[in-house]
Amino acid sequence: MDAILKKNAINFGVISGLISxxxxxxxYLVDLKLFVNMWVLFGMLIIWIVIGCVLLSKSKKERAxxxxxxxxxxxxxxxxxxxxxxxxxxxxxxLNFFDTEARDKITEHFIEFQVEMLEKYNAPSDQIAETVxxxxxxxxxxxxxxxxxxxxxxxxxxxxxxxxxxxxxSKTREEx
Numbered sequence: 001m002d003a004i005l006k007k008n009a010i011n012f013g014v015i016s017g018l019i020s021x022x023x024x025x026x027x028y029l030v031d032l033k034l035f036v037n038m039w040v041l042f043g044m045l046i047i048w049i050v051i052g053c054v055l056l057s058k059s060k061k062e063r064a065x066x067x068x069x070x071x072x073x074x075x076x077x078x079x080x081x082x083x084x085x086x087x088x089x090x091x092x093x094x095l096n097f098f099d100t101e102a103r104d105k106i107t108e109h110f111i112e113f114q115v116e117m118l119e120k121y122n123a124p125s126d127q128i129a130e131t132v133x134x135x136x137x138x139x140x141x142x143x144x145x146x147x148x149x150x151x152x153x154x155x156x157x158x159x160x161x162x163x164x165x166x167x168x169x170s171k172t173r174e175e176x
Contacts (some may be wrong), residue, residue, distance in 0.1 A: 004062050005075045012055040013082025016048060020087035021045075028094065032102055033142075036110045048083070049160060052076050056168040065170060072165035080157035084150055092146050107139040 001009075023044060027034035034040045059075055060067040095103035111132055118128045137143050 001074060001078075002063070002071065005059055005071055006078070008059045008062070008074045009078035010057055010082060012051060013079040014086065016051050016079065016083030017086025017090075018084060019047065019051070022089045023089060024087070024094065028099075028102065032105050033109050034166070035106045036113050039129065048080075049164075051083075052079070052164050053168075054159060055079055056164055059080040060168055060170070067134050067168055067170050069165045069169040072168050074160045076164055077157060080161065081154065084153045088146050088153075091141075092143055095141050096143050096146075103139065103141045106141050107135070110140070111135050 024035075027040065056067065056072050056076060059072075094114070114131060115128055115137060118131060123131075140149060
């Protein structure tokens with residue numbers, strides 16, 4: 001991997017990890033329900049996409065406008081991996097060692113949110129009960145849930161990485 005791309009990926013990965021820590025800390029201090037608020041999570045997704053766009057734009061510019069699809073994807077994915085690992089490590093510490101009571105409250109809020117959604121779509125009560133049981137057994141905010149979240153986040157990062165790499169790749173001479 002090119003030194004410029006590696007440097008940018010690491011720097012932007014650390015930046016996205018630190019932004020995530022700041023946002024999660026703010027959510028923790030303001031209201032635990034924000035951890036399960038769809039609009040807050042959507043806003044965070046937009047922030048990460050913008051960071052990815054800035055990363056690839058900066059990388060392409062620093063390389064005189066040359067960025068292949070593979071280089072763009074690899075740079076974005078490495079940055080996302082670093083940011084996800086930093087963010088997850090913080091969340092594991094915060095919710096599983098520092099304040100386990102907050103983890104339990106967030107899990108309760110998440111269950112309430114899921115029940116409301118299922119009721120809104122007229123799900124049968126036995127399906128709702130089964131969902132609640134599964135959510136109580138396997139909290140996404142537990143250590144195992146957070147580790148599973150890494151895999152899910154990397155899957156999402158892969159999709160966005162492919163899209164952004166396609167957008168930011170350099171055109172070949174034949175494409176002009």
